[in-house]
Amino acid sequence: MSHAIWLSVRFSLSFRDVEELLAQRGIVVTYETVRQWCLTFGQTSANELRRRRPRCGDTWHLDEVYLKINGKTHSLWRAGDQDGNVLDILVQSRRNKKAAKRFFAPRFSKGYNTFHA
Template sequence: MRFGRLFANKLKRRRPRPGDKWFMDEVFIRIRGKLHYLWRAVDQDGNVLDILVQSRRNARAAKRFFRKLLKGLQYVPRVIVTDKLRSYGVAKRGILPGVEHRQSRYLNNRAEVSHQPTRRRERQMQRFKSPRHAQQFLSTHSRIHNHFQLRRHRLTADQHRQVRNAAFSAWRDVTRTAPSI
């Protein structure tokens, strides 16, 4: 928690521009027995763009998530893919009127799959203690996870080694550590 935010912000500055097709989804998480919603946006390459923990799942919450997402990325996507939650349509019409919106329960699998690392960490940490703690940890965790998520199925062995070495080299630069022998 102490250094993670610093490292994640440095890694965020190094990442290439995300794709122009965004997949959005929300999933519930329990924090001290109360339901909260984790809103997540992922680009077509599977990189997590942004997350937001909120207690509601309505149009106002969706608009807040859209504004936070656009403020952080500073450009508009070509297509947004969501499930059939009506809050997305209301928020999209209000904030991104010129963007194509596709709603389908099957097209949104990329966003659904991106929740898996979060669920694994949530189990390992034995749940989150507060919404603020969840927001801070998950936003940091998603950036660092993006950096080391190498898309192994799309790479040959040589390409995988090169990409992995580049990722660890960038990590050493960000954390200013010496390579281990």
């Protein structure tokens, strides 16, 4: 039962898809049973998945990489924390560091102590 709920919540699968995946494992349930399980226990399972998600560090920085899209050079900005986890990305057709900082600042100013450019 918990595996069916996990599949539905984690991968946003339909109840019929979960029914088929369980049938491949030899577990015969109807999609209606999976739906009832998800209604009853789905929110608790989703909260648990969210709680277990790795936490980001307390500092973040910007990295800039150039790439070509359809033969034109673009700037790819990545916001990352001190552990190397990519927090968000931004692609610009023209390089504008000030706009990139403005784009990322509201997303990461809460809960992050410092910014390193």
